[in-house]
Amino acid sequence: MSIAVSVVVKPSRLLLAAVGSMCFGIAIAAGMIGFAKVGELSLYPRLAIAGGCLFAGFSGFYWTVQARKTFHIDISGVGQIRLAEHSALAGVSRQDNWLNQESGGEVVRLMPDSTIWPYLLLLRLQDERNRIKVLPILRDCVAADGFRALSVACRWIATQNHRTKGKNV
Numbered sequence: 831m832s833i834a835v836s837v838v839v840k841p842s843r844l845l846l847a848a849v850g851s852m853c854f855g856i857a858i859a860a861g862m863i864g865f866a867k868v869g870e871l872s873l874y875p876r877l878a879i880a881g882g883c884l885f886a887g888f889s890g891f892y893w894t895v896q897a898r899k900t901f902h903i904d905i906s907g908v909g910q911i912r913l914a915e916h917s918a919l920a921g922v923s924r925q926d927n928w929l930n931q932e933s934g935g936e937v938v939r940l941m942p943d944s945t946i947w948p949y950l951l952l953l954r955l956q957d958e959r960n961r962i963k964v965l966p967i968l969r970d971c972v973a974a975d976g977f978r979a980l981s982v983a984c985r986w987i988a989t990q991n992h993r994t995k996g997k998n999v
Contacts, residue, residue, distance in 0.1 A: 833909065
């Protein structure tokens with residue numbers, strides 16, 4: 831059995847809804863603080879706290895929307911991961927020549943502190959320049975069979991990394 835998989839990871843609508851709900855809750859808390867429904871502060875500290883809460887809520891939602899990108903993840907049969915930001919102009923699948931440098935993307939490695947759960951993959955990927963990219967992948971990001979294949983491949987890579995690290999010690 832090969833662990834080779836190629837999936838396109840779209841931004842999660844569930845994650846956007848969860849972040850939006852949290853930011854809306856922060857805005858409601860800011861309104862309650864600002865209109866003196868909670869606490870017994872004087873006017874200026876109350877307005878400062880309410881303004882800070884509103885700023886935090888809106889900026890959190892803004893940055894979440896700005897970070898929504900589509901990625902193409904290719905995992906070879908030996909566990910090498912290539913991550914490319916997906917462009918609608920470039921075509922969907924580059925599986926034929928994914929190891930070529932001109933195919934786009936960069937080779938990354940799966941960090942040991944990645945989270946692999948049945949309904950959530952929180953992949954921490956490190957490139958050659960030691961930059962870390964965190965990819966939250968929920969089941970609504972990829973097709974059901976793609977999520978399962980990606981989960982199995984990531985578990986296999988994590989197991990192999992753990993075995994290799996244990997032999998070097």
